[in-house]
Amino acid sequence: MHETRQSDAGHANTRARRLLLVAGMLLVAFNLRSALASVGPLVDPIMDATGMSATAFGFLTTLPLIAFGLVSPVAPSFTRRIGLGSALVVALVLITAGTAIRPLAGATLLYIGTGALGVGVALGNVLLPALVKRDFAHRSGSMTSLYSSMMGVGATIAAATTVPLARGMGWRNALALWAVPAAIALAFWLPRVRAPRPARAQMEGGPSASRALVRTTLAWQVALFMGFQSLTFYVVLAWLPDLLQSRGVSAATAGLLLALSQATGIAGSAIVPFR
Numbered sequence: 001m002h003e004t005r006q007s008d009a010g011h012a013n014t015r016a017r018r019l020l021l022v023a024g025m026l027l028v029a030f031n032l033r034s035a036l037a038s039v040g041p042l043v044d045p046i047m048d049a050t051g052m053s054a055t056a057f058g059f060l061t062t063l064p065l066i067a068f069g070l071v072s073p074v075a076p077s078f079t080r081r082i083g084l085g086s087a088l089v090v091a092l093v094l095i096t097a098g099t100a101i102r103p104l105a106g107a108t109l110l111y112i113g114t115g116a117l118g119v120g121v122a123l124g125n126v127l128l129p130a131l132v133k134r135d136f137a138h139r140s141g142s143m144t145s146l147y148s149s150m151m152g153v154g155a156t157i158a159a160a161t162t163v164p165l166a167r168g169m170g171w172r173n174a175l176a177l178w179a180v181p182a183a184i185a186l187a188f189w190l191p192r193v194r195a196p197r198p199a200r201a202q203m204e205g206g207p208s209a210s211r212a213l214v215r216t217t218l219a220w221q222v223a224l225f226m227g228f229q230s231l232t233f234y235v236v237l238a239w240l241p242d243l244l245q246s247r248g249v250s251a252a253t254a255g256l257l258l259a260l261s262q263a264t265g266i267a268g269s270a271i272v273p274f275r
Contacts, residue, residue: 018135020192021131021135022143022146023188024185024188024189024192025128025131025132025143025146025147026146026147026150027181027184027185027188027189028088028091028092028124028127028128028147028185028189029124029128029147029148029150029151029154030150030151030153030154030181030185031092031095031124031154031178031181031182031185032121032124032125032128032151032154033121033151033152033154033155033158033237033262034154034155034157034158034178034181035095035098035099035117035121035158035175035178035179035182036064036117036121036155036158036234036237037154037155037156037158037159037162037237037258037262038158038159038162038174038175038178039060039061039175039238040159040237040238040239040240040241040242040255040258041159041162041163041166041241041251041254041255041258042162042163042166042171042174042175042251043057043238043239043241043242043245044242044245044251045166045171046110046171049171049172050106050107050110051106051107052107052110056107058238060107060110060111060114061234061238061239063111063114063115063118064114064117064118064121064122064234065118065230065231065234066118067115067118067119067121067122068118068121068122068125068230070122071119071122071123071126072122072125072126075087075122075123075126075127076126076130078123079126079127079130083193084127084130084131084134085189085192085193086193087123087127088123088124088127088131088189089186089189089190089193090120090123091120091121091123091124091127092120092124092182092185092186092189093120093186094116094117094119094120094123095116095117095120095121095124095179095182096120096179096182096183096186097113097116097179098112098113098114098115098116098117098118098119098120099113099117099175099176099178099179099182100113100176100179101113101116102114102117102175102176103171103172103173103175103176104172104176128147129144132144132147149266152262152263152265152266153266154181155237155259155262156259156262156263156266157259158178159241159255159256159258159259159262160255160256160258160259161255162174162175162255163251163252163254163255164252165177167252236258236261237258237262240254240257240258240261241254241255241257241258242254244257
């Protein structure tokens with residue numbers, strides 16, 4: 001009887017730890033799109049306040065993509081050195097700090113904050129699949145579906161609410177507000193950082209594996225597909241509200257339409273990984 005109770009308690013503790021891990025994963029996922037989706041509906045007030053040209057603003061919206069391209073290849077080796085938990089904390093620090101400082105002053109901080117935010121998001125994009133592979137290998141499809149859907153939820157909420165928030169508190173505060181959920185995720189992960197595991201347990205592969213991928217045709221095909229997919233996604237995310245407003249749609253309605261475009265992707269994210 002005593003052994004049975006110990007076994008039940010052990011199972012309950014394991015289940016609780018896994019539920020906490022899922023919660024932490026979802027907190028990270030929510031922040032991988034929300035801060036980016038909050039910019040598009042505010043193109044006009046940002047450009048008016050900072051004096052940025054359309055070209056300069058276009059470069060601003062491209063910074064996260066540049067960060068993705070530069071950071072993603074080195075993220076696995078970075079994670080092997082410091083551990084998956086520590087790498088997640090670094091990603092969340094960058095997202096929180098970048099989101100908080102980008103609207104504080106003029107264009108310079110906007111660029112710096114967006115760049116830091118982009119690096120954090122790039123790390124998060126690489127780390128969540130690694131987290132699923134490490135802790136939920138037997139349920140990778142459902143876990144991938146879950147965090148992908150949460151990314152869509154974050155983008156949808158940010159797109160729908162940023163304009164009403166800006167009307168009530170100003171566009172700077174409305175943008176900075178998205179640092180709050182990132183800070184919550186950071187507060188969750190900080191106490192849970194563990195010592196790095198051996199390299200193979202953290203994230204498989206290494207320099208030799210990366211060189212082998214570069215010589216693989218399929219790898220380049222996947223990279224091109226994902227590149228074009230990201231291009232269309234982030235062009236819509238950054239410029240759809242401004243395009244709609246130039247056609248006479250109100251800022252709030254444009255934000256809601258952007259939110260609708262993001263919401264339609266949630267169903268796909270929830271279903272496709274199971275197929």
